[in-house]
Amino acid sequence: MDRATLVGLDKQHVWHPYTAMEQYIAKTDPLVIVRAEGVWLHDADGRRYLDANGSWWVSTLGHRHPRLVHALTEQLGSLAHVSLAGITHGPAARLGAELTALAPGADRAGVPSEQKLSRVFYSDNGSTAVEVAIKMAAQYWAQNGRPRRTRFITLTGAFHGETIGATSVGGVHEFRDVFGPLLFDVVHVPSPAEPDGHARALAEVKAALAADPDGIAGVILEPVLQGAAGMWMSSPDFVREVREATRAVDTFLIADEVFTGMGRTGARFAVDLAGVMPDLLCLAKALSGGMLPFAATLASERIFQGFLGAKDRALYYGHSYCGNPLGAAVAREVLAVYRDEDVLGQVQRKAPRVKAAFERMAATLPGLVRPRAVGMVGAVDLGGGGYFADSGWRVYEAARRRGLYLRPMGNTVYIAPALNIPDADLDLLLAGVEDSLREVAAG
């Protein structure tokens, strides 16, 4: 089918995420991608684009890493899907063992076994990984003598997903306000990434815990890097301090590492930068290397034990595709590739170049503010304007003409490419971002 016909069908039938459709149908000439390999997207016109954001941050090993393709096809040859109801299978069981062995603190001596993240609950995507954590925490408290513990503390700018529970604990107005009446009540505290935010955020977390120690089910946060807020970054110290505050009143810390997990910050998990073990850890996106939807929520042994003993203590949760063998097999191979290709080492080696490039852009081009970077994420803001202001789109267009697929979030221009991006492609990417910004800055 030719390109024009495809675009016609798309515009007639497909409703795109986070897209104002009238404008899209009238004005957008979408990329029609026919193939992707490594960091490159190939379109129907024979052009290629460097994927600056790893396809909404999932593609940490590049598109169609040969070992992941192989693992997927191998698994497809024997078992594509079966429910985990009274059944188990190799990929789910073995991945469970491998993930918990890599979990924060797993190899630390002297950690009480009840604090270890020794249990895994599988689901399909980042939102459900968070939803699982919310329900696990709430049900744990309900059946372990603290039934009033139903409120969560969350940060301004937090993004935890699309489902109603995950939206409820979110803190970006644009994403939650329209659903306001449907959302449950949470305690919002400022983000540590806001100017002078760290001390204020910590004080408000402590105050909220002190005000209602019997009512707080947990604190949920994206450690170190709040992605969808606009790549807001903060010190690992904040995570450590919140951990101490939650331990002081014996409530939970939920780390949403859907974006930051699996090496994005240069550590395997962002909480590792703080030396912190959360009670619940949410993973998705990179867990299956951008191959297919798959997610996991790691839970402490204490939480798991809270579901044993009495007659009816099933966690009231389960999706059709929980523990899907294809996803689990690919995730196992993702872990193996990280080990064999020293992906974390690669990020640590390349990260200073990303940071230096964004700092240079902000220092040399007009109108750029707040250059920042952590691991394989670099970002800078276009000065002035609201969240959905226009200049981000001008950067997108300028980048597209240069063979870069770069989608700013509002006025934040950022990159979050594959962690194993080859050096030469990283050079191309950084130069392309700089050139695109220069073009837009020139007006």
Ligand code: PMP
């Ligand atoms: N949590 C965080 C921190 C995220 O960045 C995202 C997605 N951007 C989600 C949860 C939701 O993940 P998904 O889109 O896979 O549902």
